[in-house]
Amino acid sequence: MFLLLTPALAVIVALLVVPLLWLAWQSVYHNGFTLENYRRILTEDIYWHSFLQTFRIAFIVTAATALLGYPVAYVAASLPRRWSIIVLAMVVLPFWTSVLVRAYAWLILLQRTGIINSTLKSLGLIDVPLILVNNEFGTVIATVHILLPFMVLPLYATMQKIPAELTMAGASLGGTPSHVFFRVFLPLSLPGIIAGAVLVFVLTLGFYITPELLGGGRTFMVSMLVSRNVELYNEWGAASSISVVLLACVFAIFWAASRLIPVERLMGMR
DSSP, rough: HHHHHHHHHHHHHIIIHHHHHHHHHHHHBBBOOOOHHHHHHHHHHHHHHHHHHHHHHHHHHHHHHHHHHHHHHHHHHHHHHHEEEEEEEEHHHGGGSHHHHHHHHHHHHHSSHHHHHHHHHHTOSOOOOOOOSSSHHHHHHHHHHHHHHHHHHHHEEEEHHHHHHHHHHHTTTTOOOOHIIIIHHHHHHHHHHHHHHHHHHHHHHHHOOOHHHSSSOOOOOHHHHHHHHHHOOOOOOHHHHHHHHHHHHHHHHHHHHHEEEEEEETTOOO
């Protein structure tokens, strides 16, 4: 059995374990062992501001995708299979387009002379263009659009496995549709919500393209902090320490989520 696993283990070690160990080593070694890079993360305001803004945006994006994705997944799970496939196809269709292209599309839509502001002005609803881009709002909107499928698909997979007999039993016992939904269906769909939330939250933490294009320099997430340390200052040690801290946060999130639902369900294996 071990011999059968050897090729896969070799690939994992070469492409994942070795780079991670190299990253950790760079973060603590510069002409000798040092924790200076981690001290800067704990003491300098730019690092605190970047991490706080990143986690705030991740929370907002996760909540927005849950609110938007739950009804879509519910409708897809309730429809006959032919129609549910069509709904899911519409959900995953954006995957066929590059993230960069979608981010630029939102930039065109949200800019001061974009379609949204032009339409609102032509309808007489606004006199001055709204500031919808080059800020945190534009970053959130584009990120929600890009990551929405990662919320819908785990929710759909969970909802599809909920036996219809349970909701029928609740209705036969006198429960109203809303009562049956909140007392029966919603609790049973919680694993899907948690799995989708973890996926969206973790992916948002490492997002780079949307804050770079739509943030306008006012949205400074951790991924951009890593990029600036390498591109502008050639500080590989500082960039590595930030990456290690972010990776530790991701592991902590997965550990906390695994306390709520089994890891195999969290990863969509069951």
